[in-house]
Amino acid sequence: MEAADYGSLGKNDSLWCRAFCMDPAADVVISVGFEHEDLDDEELETESINSRLTFYPRSLSSNGTRLHPLCQSETSGIIMGTYDARIMEPQIAGDMVGITVTNQEESIVIYNWHSGDLVVKMAPVSENPTWSIRDFTFLTSRSFVLSAELWDGLNYTEHALLLFTFCDESSDGAPFAVTAGVVQHIVTLLLPEVAEGQFPSGYINTAPCASYQPRGMPFKVDDTSRTLIYDGGDYRGQSSVRMVVHTDVFIKAKQPLSVRSNDMVKARQMPWDTWGPEYTRLFMVNTPDFIDLPQKPIHGERIIMQMTEAGEPTTYLMDFNRRAHCRQIASGDDSALITESSILPPSLFTKLITTSLPYTVVRIPDAHLFDGFLLDEQRLLGLRGSRPVQGLDVFVF
Numbered sequence: 390m391e392a393a394d395y396g397s398l399g400k401n402d403s404l405w406c407r408a409f410c411m412d413p414a415a416d417v418v419i420s421v422g423f424e425h426e427d428l429d430d431e432e433l434e435t436e437s438i439n440s441r442l443t444f445y446p447r448s449l450s451s452n453g454t455r456l457h458p459l460c461q462s463e464t465s466g467i468i469m470g471t472y473d474a475r476i477m478e479p480q481i482a483g484d485m486v487g488i489t490v491t492n493q494e495e496s497i498v499i500y501n502w503h504s505g506d507l508v509v510k511m512a513p514v515s516e517n518p519t520w521s522i523r524d525f526t527f528l529t530s531r532s533f534v535l536s537a538e539l540w541d542g543l544n545y546t547e548h549a550l551l552l553f554t555f556c557d558e559s560s561d562g563a564p565f566a567v568t569a570g571v572v573q574h575i576v577t578l579l580l581p582e583v584a585e586g587q588f589p590s591g592y593i594n595t596a597p598c599a600s601y602q603p604r605g606m607p608f609k610v611d612d613t614s615r616t617l618i619y620d621g622g623d624y625r626g627q628s629s630v631r632m633v634v635h636t637d638v639f640i641k642a643k644q645p646l647s648v649r650s651n652d653m654v655k656a657r658q659m660p661w662d663t664w665g666p667e668y669t670r671l672f673m674v675n676t677p678d679f680i681d682l683p684q685k686p687i688h689g690e691r692i693i694m695q696m697t698e699a700g701e702p703t704t705y706l707m708d709f710n711r712r713a714h715c716r717q718i719a720s721g722d723d724s725a726l727i728t729e730s731s732i733l734p735p736s737l738f739t740k741l742i743t744t745s746l747p748y749t750v751v752r753i754p755d756a757h758l759f760d761g762f763l764l765d766e767q768r769l770l771g772l773r774g775s776r777p778v779q780g781l782d783v784f785v786f
Contacts, residue, residue: 410479410486413449417457419486419502420445421479442476444486446502459484462505483530495522497535499555509555509572517542520551523591526617528636531556532575534617536591548580548589549658550619552639576642577658580621581665581738589621589630589737596687616690616709621737630737631672633692635711635746638668670709670746671733688764695756704756706769707748714747725749753784 411418421444446460447453456463477489485508487499496512513519523536532554539547552575583589595617619632642659672694686693690711695704714726726747733742753762759771759782769784 408476408479408488410481411449412481415481415483416449417459417481417502418447418449418453419479419481420447421476421486421488423476442488442490442498444500444502446486457502459503460505461503477524480525480527482527485527485530487525487527487533489522489525497522497525497533499533511572518546520549524593526593526595528552528595528615528617528639534593534595534639536593536619538591545583548583548591548621550578550580550593550617550634552576552578552642574657576639578638578642578664579658579660580619581661581740581742584735584737584739587737592620594618594687595636596689614690614710614712616687616692618687618692629673630733631694632744633670633672633707633709633746633748635668635690635709637711638664641668666730666743666745668711668746669744670748671731671742671744673733673736686762686764688766691764693753693762693764693769695762704753704759704762706751706753708750709746709748711746714749718747 407420407422409418409420421442423442445463446457448455448457475491477491479486479488481502484501484503485499486502487497487509490496490498497509498507499509500506501508513521518539518541520537521540523538525533525535527533532552535551535553537549537551538545539549554573554575555571596615615636617634617636619634621630621632642664690709692707692709693704694707717726718728726749728745728747730743730745733744735741753759753769753771758773760774761772763770763772767786769786771782771784773780773782
């Protein structure tokens with residue numbers, strides 16, 4: 390197969406620490422990086438030099454050579470960070486692109502890639518205790534979730550998932566400082582208490598936000614019917630905990646808060662026991678026996694989970710369609726479901742943890758033959774070989 394002509398995103402030698410994200414349905418690829426202007430080596434080593442976070446939106450169909458037709462400006466950017474600042478994985482949700490910037494402390498930046506406008510800039514408050522940002526993911530094109538930790542000056546005392554909306558009429562980003570945009574804190578879902586000496590990674594991700602109905606498809610995955618993955622393994626490699634969170638919990642969050650005490654409503658916090666056992670499922674394996682697929686194959690409520698058993702790769706397709714599964718349980722037709730609770734003994738967390746989000750599981754045959762997997766509404770795609778590609782197997786649901 391002959392390679393197609395290709396272009397270059399952001400032809401600028403002063404751009405460093407690059408990353409990119411794309412939405413094929415919207416025909417857009419966006420390159421992100423920090424930019425400096427004609428600085429010599431000595432100046433680049435000076436951490437006090439401010440840099441410009443720059444977004445380059447291009448059309449995929451032009452192989453990245455042309456500005457996307459919906460963009461009103463060639464590039465968008467904001468002065469922030471120093472030379473040692475870093476960016477984490479950028480994400481696209483509809484007309485928004487968001488990114489986490491690490492520069493002494495983490496901050497969230499969201500741009501409208503159509504208009505080029507800065508929509509949100511949010512960072513931890515300068516007080517003690519303070520919530521520090523661990524990771525960020527869009528939930529929809531107008532909402533996002535943070536994985537965060539509460540720091541009291543000596544230790545992290547709480548870990549949580551926080552839901553925010555933006556572009557609303559009112560703004561209340563507490564417990565974070567919002568320096569640009571209109572942000573509304575909806576709810577904080579407290580995670581189980583972490584054991585002393587344990588340091589969970591706290592990385593989160595979910596399926597891409599489909600901005601358009603796929604061509605030829607009568608439907609698309611509802612943005613609200615999704616799963617969120619929280620990887621809570623100790624970064625030192627002793628254990629790996631993967632938590633599957635159904636996003637129904639965010640929809641239901643307002644009702645439990647309305648019957649709680651005034652202090653809890655003011656803080657918009659839900660303790661783990663009020664939401665975790667019903668809306669999550671925990672999986673725990675030893676790190677050496679765990680394979681974390683870099684493609685993050687999540688689509689809607691389906692997830693690919695790959696592990697090794699007896700030294701051999703074993704891959705599962707798991708479906709966490711909570712609403713359908715709850716109907717099956719109510720009707721008594723739940724023989725195909727895994728409804729037995731998962732019990733995690735004290736290890737990463739101080740107490741025994743029980744989770745019961747129902748799911749179905751299918752073992753993918755000959756998983757060791759595949760180098761990666763992708764999901765969409767109707768298919769599981771398995772890639773065999775990478776240099777060169779040997780084949781692409783398609784499994785239809």
